[in-house]
Amino acid sequence: MKGYNFAYLDEQTKRMIRRALLKAVAIPGHQVPFGSREMPLPYGWGTGGIQVTASVLGENDTLKVIDQGADDTTNAVSIRQFFARTAGVRTTTHTAEATVIQTRHRIPEETLRENQIIVYQVPQPEPLYRLEPSRVETKRMHALSDYGLMHVKLYEDVARLGQISISYDYPVMVNERYLMSPSPIPAFDNPKMHQMPALQLFGAGREKRIYAIPPWTDVRSLDFDDHPFRPINAHQPCGLCGATDSYKDEVITDDRGGRMFVCSDTDHCERRRAAA
Amino acid sequence: MAYVAVKGGERAIRNAHAWLAEERRGDPAVPDLGLDQIREQLGRAIDRVMAEGSLYDPDLAALAIKQAQGDLIEAAFLLRAYRTTLPRFAHGRPVDTAAMRASRRISAIFKDLPGGQTLGPTYDYTHRLLDFELAENQPPPDAPRAAPDASPLPRVPDILGREGLLEADGPADAEPGDLTREPLSFPAGRDVRLQALARGDEGFLLAMGYSTQRGYGGSHPFAGEVRMGEVSVEIEPPELGFAIDIGDLTVTECQMVNQFKGSKTQPPQFTRGYGLVFGFSERKAMSMALVDRALRAAELGEDVSAPAQNPEFVLYHSDNIEATGFVEHLKLPHYVDFQSELQNVRRLREAVERREAAE
Numbered sequence: 004m005k006g007y008n009f010a011y012l013d014e015q016t017k018r019m020i021r022r023a024l025l026k027a028v029a030i031p032g033h034q035v036p037f038g039s040r041e042m043p044l045p046y047g048w049g050t051g052g053i054q055v056t057a058s059v060l061g062e063n064d065t066l067k068v069i070d071q072g073a074d075d076t077t078n079a080v081s082i083r084q085f086f087a088r089t090a091g092v093r094t095t096t097h098t099a100e101a102t103v104i105q106t107r108h109r110i111p112e113e114t115l116r117e118n119q120i121i122v123y124q125v126p127q128p129e130p131l132y133r134l135e136p137s138r139v140e141t142k143r144m145h146a147l148s149d150y151g152l153m154h155v156k157l158y159e160d161v162a163r164l165g166q167i168s169i170s171y172d173y174p175v176m177v178n179e180r181y182l183m184s185p186s187p188i189p190a191f192d193n194p195k196m197h198q199m200p201a202l203q204l205f206g207a208g209r210e211k212r213i214y215a216i217p218p219w220t221d222v223r224s225l226d227f228d229d230h231p232f233r234p235i236n237a238h239q240p241c242g243l244c245g246a247t248d249s250y251k252d253e254v255i256t257d258d259r260g261g262r263m264f265v266c267s268d269t270d271h272c273e274r275r276r277a278a279a
Numbered sequence: 280m281a282y283v284a285v286k287g288g289e290r291a292i293r294n295a296h297a298w299l300a301e302e303r304r305g306d307p308a309v310p311d312l313g314l315d316q317i318r319e320q321l322g323r324a325i326d327r328v329m330a331e332g333s334l335y336d337p338d339l340a341a342l343a344i345k346q347a348q349g350d351l352i353e354a355a356f357l358l359r360a361y362r363t364t365l366p367r368f369a370h371g372r373p374v375d376t377a378a379m380r381a382s383r384r385i386s387a388i389f390k391d392l393p394g395g396q397t398l399g400p401t402y403d404y405t406h407r408l409l410d411f412e413l414a415e416n417q418p419p420p421d422a423p424r425a426a427p428d429a430s431p432l433p434r435v436p437d438i439l440g441r442e443g444l445l446e447a448d449g450p451a452d453a454e455p456g457d458l459t460r461e462p463l464s465f466p467a468g469r470d471v472r473l474q475a476l477a478r479g480d481e482g483f484l485l486a487m488g489y490s491t492q493r494g495y496g497g498s499h500p501f502a503g504e505v506r507m508g509e510v511s512v513e514i515e516p517p518e519l520g521f522a523i524d525i526g527d528l529t530v531t532e533c534q535m536v537n538q539f540k541g542s543k544t545q546p547p548q549f550t551r552g553y554g555l556v557f558g559f560s561e562r563k564a565m566s567m568a569l570v571d572r573a574l575r576a577a578e579l580g581e582d583v584s585a586p587a588q589n590p591e592f593v594l595y596h597s598d599n600i601e602a603t604g605f606v607e608h609l610k611l612p613h614y615v616d617f618q619s620e621l622q623n624v625r626r627l628r629e630a631v632e633r634r635e636a637a638e
Contacts, residue, residue: 007364036462041363045356046604048611071615078611080288108615126605137591139465165630170623171616189619209601211462235622252614253621267615 010057010090016040020058020213024204027215032177033145034128039211049082049107050208052124056086056105059120059204065093067101072109072250072267079107096270108171110192112249112271115201117218123186125207128214130174130184150182153225161230170235176223177216185222191234191250196222239264244275303348317341326529326558327351331599332358333459333478335528335557352480356600363459369514372522376532376555377434381508383559386435388501388536394432399507400559435504436534436551445536445549467590472574473567477556479597481563487587487597488569496573496585499538500552507531507559531556535568542580550579 008014016038023037042050060066066086070079074096082105083094095101098111107124115121131141134152144150153174160168173190177183185193186205196203196216203216216222226232237251242263249271251264266272304311318325318341328340332355339358347353383399386392398404439445455470458478463471476484491497509529513522535552539545552572554564573587586592596602 013364013366036464038460038462041359041459041600043360045607046601047606047608048604050604071612075288076612077288077292080292084289107611108613126608138595139591164627165634166627168623168627170619187613187616189615191619209605235619235626237618237622250615251618253618267618 004089007089009062010060010086010092011043012040012054012057016054017058020054023213024055024058024215027204027213028202028217030181031216031220032175032181032183032214034212034214036211037213039208042208044081044085046209047126048078049105049124051206051210051213052105052107052122052208053082053085053206054208055122055204055206055213056103057090059122060086060090060092060103062090062092064102065095065100066090067095067098067104067270068106069104069109069111069268069270070107071252072111073269075269097274098268098270108187108189109250109267110188110195112266112268114195115199117200119201121199121201121203123188123203123205125184125186125205125210125212127172128184128205128207128210128212130182145181148180150176153182157225157227161227166233167226167230173232174225176225178220179223182225183214183216183222189235189250190224190232191236193222193224193232193234198222237264241266241272241275244272244279246272246275303346312345314338314341314345317344323559324349324351324354326556326560327481327563328354328358330557330560330563331355331478331480332362334358334362352599352603356603359600369516371525372513372515374510374512374528374530376506376510376530377432377437379432379506379508379510379530379532381432381506383508384432384504384506386502386504388435388503389438392435392438394430395428401561432506434534436536439503439536439549443548446539446545446551448551463594465591467594469571469575472590472594473553473555473571475594475597476554476567476570479567480599480602481560481566483597483599483602484563484566484570487573487593488566490585491569491573491587496576496588498550498552498569498572498576500535500569500572501537502565503534503536505531505533505561505565507561529558531558531560531564533561533564533568535565535572537572539579550575 019038023035027033027035039051039054042053044050044053066083067074068079068083070076073079086092087094098104098113101119103120103122104111105122105124110121129138129141131144131153134156135141157167160166169190171189172184172187173193175183175185175193175196185196198219198221200218202218205214224232237253239251240247241249241251243265246266249266249268252267254263254265256263318337321344324344325337325340328343328351329335329337332340339361340354343354343357346357381397383401384394384397386396436445440447449469456468458471458474463475509527511524512526512528513524515522533554536549537552539548539550541547550572552568554567554571556564556567570587570593574590574593576583576588583589
């Protein structure tokens with residue numbers, strides 16, 4: 004785009020972000036502060052993910068952007084257009100074709116490969132913030148691996164409700180060292196993070212933090228021996244493609260309680276229907 | 280089939296923005312609003328947008344206000360997003376507000392003082408009666424004029440400081456921090472705190488400052504001085520070795536003087552709260568000074584109990600561009616998280632029903 008650098012950010016800013024990314028990859032799950040810039044999109048709408056994507060994107064990359072698993076949700080469209088306009092890169096909706104995937108709230112159903120990067124948009128990088136609002140305190144807790152507070156919260160859930168009641172943004176332990184927010188993906192997606200062949204990068208623009216999970220890293224959802232982690236999903240198969248193993252959105256079809264369940268990952272659903 | 284996939288996001292966005300542009304223009308029979316009109320006649324809006332947008336440029340602020348249809352936070356956001364793309368070619372030297380060409384200067388603690396009191400173009404003491412003549416585009420009556428007064432305007436804190444009654448200002452030795460390059464970290468120095476407050480939302484600072492007056496972290500403030508006027512901006516290019524004047528800014532400065540009972544190491548003296556804001560923004564400069572002083576509670580050995588005294592609380596929530604983005608992001612789709620919550624609540628209810636059935 005005239006008057007702007009490739010992928011919007013100037014090269015010095017990209018270098019600063021890449022340094023933060025390298026540190027993040029070197030310390031899996033650890034939140035690295037970075038000099039987040041004001042982007043032409045609002046905070047909370049993916050500015051962290053956009054800055055990370057802008058910093059890793061090259062001319063030969065193919066970009067896929069999803070929001071809620073879908074390529075055609077308005078914010079995904081807006082971010083995809085932003086990069087098509089500022090970087091002129093090829094974009095795709097096919098998971099397998101993409102080299103960089105920016106996502107909000109989902110991990111694609113199709114298993115990612117080693118030469119792919121998935122960039123998560125993160126609203127709140129601090130997994131402990133509901134339990135301890137002070138970042139000075141949580142920083143200390145991370146330094147000491149002092150995660151008792153989170154275990155107590157999970158225990159209280161079990162004691163009161165008979166089960167752990169977190170259904171999305173379910174906290175994970177990365178490489179057996181740092182407690183990490185997986186971003187608000189459904190707990191259903193958590194197991195995909197474990198030993199993922201692709202590089203996972205997380206950008207929180209407003210909170211000015213970057214973190215990462217290198218390929219083939221252990222990612223464990225917190226649980227107890229007698230209350231193992233249980234992902235949540237609708238029991239019903241997809242009403243369009245019949246998939247039973249994908250994450251489903253519930254769609255209200257009338258005002259008399261009518262509903263159907265459809266794959267949240269639109270590319271996955273379309274591919275299955277095309278193959279059928 | 281009843282289900283229609285949510286397609287066509289691209290077209291929807293295009294059409295929505297076209298509608299927005301038409302709505303922004305309003306009735307085409309009404310003349311288009313000129314940027315010069317906004318700049319000249321909506322000065323306080325320009326000032327607020329420049330202060331919160333952190334960019335001193337009245338023409339760009341006017342454009343942003345027009346583009347945002349007068350939504351000042353949106354306008355400040357437009358300025359911020361533009362500002363971040365600008366190269367930095369030099370650092371300014373600290374502006375000397377004692378050398379300000381002031382159009383307003385008041386002190387609430389001395390009846391008269393060197394340089395005198397000047398009300399300037401203020402809304403203070405106006406009666407808030409709607410002026411129906413203004414609606415009829417009547418020209419204003421001529422304002423009386425006086426010869427410019429060139430007498431120096433020493434800052435009130437400097438006058439108090441001579442007697443040692445007011446704490447000395449901290450040394451200005453170290454390079455000040457810059458929030459736009461380095462993320463906020465704690466403990467945050469006063470330089471960074473003041474930068475955050477100067478960029479912060481006027482309404483937020485007003486409420487925070489107000490809360491200190493109502494008992495949430497009181498500091499017994501007096502408006503030592505409020506002044507508004509033009510200051511020169513100077514840079515010192517390394518290849519030149521001396522400072523050059525690159526232009527003028529209008530700023531509002533507030534020096535609050537606060538009670539302090541003294542401590543083991545310090546005799547009783549007054550302490551400072553400081554506010555400095557782009558443009559004529561007295562409400563914000565005064566609020567900023569109150570909050571600055573409240574944030575110094577820990578440093579001065581006072582109890583830290585009120586929100587305005589908590590640096591994490593104040594500094595993480597003062598930026599309206601961050602706040603508006605995150606509050607409004609709630610209108611983005613959350614189908615996936617909501618769906619998992621739905622399933623979760625259903626599962627929890629099933630567990631309760633099973634338990635009740637068994638009893």
